[in-house]
Amino acid sequence: MRIAVALIAGLLFGLGLTISQMIDPAKVLAFLDIAGDWDPSLALVMIGALFVATPAFGAARRSPRPLFGTSFAIPERRDNNVRLLGGAALFGAGWGLVGYCPGPALAGLAFGDWRTWLFVAAMITGMALQRATQRA
Amino acid sequence: MGNFTPISSLLGGALIGLAAALLLLLNGRIAGVSGILGGLLERGTTDRGERIAFVGGLIAGPLLFALIMPRPTITIDVSVLTVIAAGLLVGYGTRLGGGCTSGHGVCGVARLSPRSLIATAVFMAVGIATVYVMRHLLAGAA
Numbered sequence: 001m002r003i004a005v006a007l008i009a010g011l012l013f014g015l016g017l018t019i020s021q022m023i024d025p026a027k028v029l030a031f032l033d034i035a036g037d038w039d040p041s042l043a044l045v046m047i048g049a050l051f052v053a054t055p056a057f058g059a060a061r062r063s064p065r066p067l068f069g070t071s072f073a074i075p076e077r078r079d080n081n082v083r084l085l086g087g088a089a090l091f092g093a094g095w096g097l098v099g100y101c102p103g104p105a106l107a108g109l110a111f112g113d114w115r116t117w118l119f120v121a122a123m124i125t126g127m128a129l130q131r132a133t134q135r136a
Numbered sequence: 137m138g139n140f141t142p143i144s145s146l147l148g149g150a151l152i153g154l155a156a157a158l159l160l161l162l163n164g165r166i167a168g169v170s171g172i173l174g175g176l177l178e179r180g181t182t183d184r185g186e187r188i189a190f191v192g193g194l195i196a197g198p199l200l201f202a203l204i205m206p207r208p209t210i211t212i213d214v215s216v217l218t219v220i221a222a223g224l225l226v227g228y229g230t231r232l233g234g235g236c237t238s239g240h241g242v243c244g245v246a247r248l249s250p251r252s253l254i255a256t257a258v259f260m261a262v263g264i265a266t267v268y269v270m271r272h273l274l275a276g277a278a
Contacts, residue, residue: 003189005162010190012272013155013167013238014197018150018208021141023198026211030139031268041145046241053246056157061247066164067239073164075234075244077194077251084255087233088240092259094225096266097218101237102230103169105223110204112210119212119223126227127174 001068013109020045023107025099032096156243159190168239169194170230233259 020062021027022045024078033041095101100119108116153191156167165172172190175181198208212219230236233255235244240259244252 002183003185005158006165006186006189006204007230008191009155009159009163009167009195010152010193010195011200012158012193013190014194015201015247016148016151016153016155016197017137018148018201019151020145021208022148022211023208024210026209027139028219028273029267032263034264034270035268037139037182039139040141041141044145045149046144046245048146049242050149050246052150052153053156053242055193056153057247058241060160060164063161063187066160067162069158069164071164072160074166074247075249075251076250077234079152081248084233084251085258087229087231088255088258089262090225090226090229091233091236092229092262093143093266094222094227094229095259096263097222097225097238097270098212098214100172100203100212100222100241101147101169101226103194103236103238105226106169106173106191108210109195109262110199112212113194115212115216118146118216118219123227124173124177124182126224126229127231128177129224130231131174131178136275 005068016045017104017107023104023111025104028095028099028101029102032099032119066116111124152238152242153246156238156246160243164237166243168235168243170227171234171239174231198258229259 018129049132083129105116105120105123109120112126127131142177159165159167172187176187235255240255241253
């Protein structure tokens with residue numbers, strides 16, 4: 001069941017990225033380009049997602065366990081450190097260069113050209129590099 | 137604001153929120169794409185099947201869409217080196233910072249996590265600054 005849920009959630013997520021056009025890096029860059037021909041659409045993607053997700057997190061807080069599991073794996077850390085800020089800043093820079101964050105990049109594999117594949121390969125390399133240097 | 141698409145953006149966003157709600161309430165997991173993908177690259181990850189199913193669904197979702205609607209356009213108009221640099225930054229940065237647009241931006245903001253609110257503000261601000269430099273400062277100079 002858990003695998004079926006994950007598959008359906010992934011499909012809905014991919015559909016949402018496609019319908020909202022967030023799958024298109026040009027659409028994302030138009031949102032980030034506040035000094036140009038600004039397209040505020042992406043803010044509404046966030047609002048739409050929060051509109052549904054926020055009550056779900058409220059329900060999870062009141063619920064003893066998920067339907068198909070023993071506990072909620074919700075991050076509990078509250079400290080703000082250099083890793084959080086540095087990581088978010090590096091991610092933001094990469095996001096602004098192309099207009100891809102991890103979700104749309106994966107969702108774009110089916111319809112994007114070789115650039116999407118190259119981005120995903122570099123992204124996975126970056127993830128592996130982070131893990132490799134973390135222990136050093 | 138020539139290309140503003142409020143209805144499809146809200147609808148698509150709501151589907152993303154629904155995906156996050158299902159994964160949370162049924163499986164007890166956070167729908168953070170960088171975390172789900174990153175976990176697949178590590179030894180000792182126990183819920184590999186679920187992670188692969190989610191990533192598979194994420195890749196197949198647009199194919200499902202294209203069965204009834206026109207195939208989505210994906211425009212990338214930058215050099216090969218920029219694509220590689222951006223991919224490395226996004227991969228390294230999301231793992232270092234513990235999340236991306238979905239994990240911090242949607243799930244973290246939905247539960248008002250202070251770490252996620254800060255991370256979201258930072259990657260939004262740096263993303264906006266990066267586009268400003270690339271499109272308005274460097275493009276004018278070149």
